[in-house]
Amino acid sequence: MTSPVWHPFTQHGLGDPIPLISHAKDAKLYAPDGQSWIDAISSWWVTTHGHAHPRIMAAIRAQTEKLDQLIFAGWTHEPAETLAAELVRITPDPLTRVFFSDSGSTSVEVALKMALGYWYNIGEPRSRILVLEHSYHGDTIGTMSVGERGVYNRAWQPLLFDVDTIPFPYEGLEQATLDALEAACSAKPAAFIVEPLILGAGGMLIYPAWVLAEMRSICARHNVLFIADEVMTGWGRTGTRFACDQAGVIPDIVCLSKGLTGGSLPLAVTLCIEPIFAAHFSTDRAKTFYHSSSYTANPIACAAANANLEIWRDEPVQQRIDTLADAQAAHLSLLSHDPRAQNPRRLGTIAALDIVVPDSGYLSNLAPRLIAFYRDHGVLLRPLGNTLYVMPPYCITPDELAQVWSAIKASLDAV
Ligand SMILES: *Cc1c(COP(=O)(O)O)cnc(C)c1O
DSSP states (O other), X not given: OOOXXXXXXXXXXXXXXXXXXXXXXXXXXXXXXXXXXXXXXXXXXXXXXXXXOHHHHHHHHHHHTTOSOOOOSSOOXXXXXXXXXXXXXXXXXXXXXEEEESSHHHHHHHHHXXXXXXXXXXXXXXXXXXXXXXXXXXXXXXXXXXXXXXXXTGGXXXXXXXXXXXXXXXXXXXXXXXXXXXHHHTTOOSEEEEOSSEETTTTOEEOOHHHHHHHHHHHHHHTOXXXXXXXXXXXXXXXXXXXXXXXXXXXXXXXXOGGGGTTSSOOEEEEEEHHHHHHHOSSOGGGSOOOOOTTTTXXXXXXXXXXXXXXXXXXXXHXXXXXXXXHHHHHHHTTTTOTTEEEEEEETTEEEEEEOOSSHHHHHTHHHHHHHHHHHTTEEOOOBTTEEEEOOOTTOOHHHHHHHHHHHHHHHHHO
């Protein structure tokens, strides 16, 4: 009997093996027979401090002895109160309110609903959303609508709502992006949603902090809400705790998930400025923010997130990030003259390059062939098309990182 499991983003018809993992520690995944892989993409960008961090595991165990789950409409619990207060403390002052959900996609859906709810409740309804070309914000209908259209969402395009797309600020073309944003803002859209400094699923496309800062001030000037989707960039990935920190940008709405629990349990938050909350604050029930998931602010997930915040407070997390960033830069520079590795680029702990292939027929199955190659070489890497990136947990050892990059070099020889 084959497995009944239908895996995400997996073409079962190709018959690729699906390894079974029984345990994980730090940057390593293990099969029951002891075979191991270095997790060079942090289990899809979530694992920050490493798998099974003792402090997070202990916090989860302790919370399971107290409170497993609680309806969050009209009730509350200590792990959520502590977490919300701490998130407000570590983010810029204007962000005063925290709405819980359970995945990056739902945190973006909440952000979009908050933005439209704000305009609706203050009596100036707006519904248009501005997005950046090549963006990714999730796989639900709403988040696909604000993301790049393509093969990944073709079947559902009839259901996706219209947005205005601002061109990506490629080097030398930044002004065109800013001009397009300026022009689009004059049509009074509800909000502009953006992945700050780096577009993840869109191909690890990096743009400068000054462009982010300019985009933010254009939105402020035109009174368009600015939503930062920090689902991937948050929690140190880009070198600072949040990518917006590098640009001195304070968004109106911020989405956080992936590394919020250190990557241990699903949890997300959408933070917003006081006027958005205030627009929903009323004795009129019709102004309520009508959104909930069953597991909103699950206490065990919140306890894991509180442990993550304690780790940021008590352990040299920033130093680990800086060390990893330097090591990534050194490995990347060794490939800088390799004609097969184009556009080597890095932002904080994230390193990426584009693999040059002989012809486009090659391109279509490059990623699956590379994934198999790395799997056979003890490394979990998952290229996006011909874009290869390394985004490891911050605890990866120099030896492990060297193994990852030597597998990459070997793969360039093989393709
Ligand atoms: C992964 C991701 C999401 C979606 O998060 P899920 O937890 O997978 O729903 C949204 N935005 C960005 C920028 C992401 O990288």
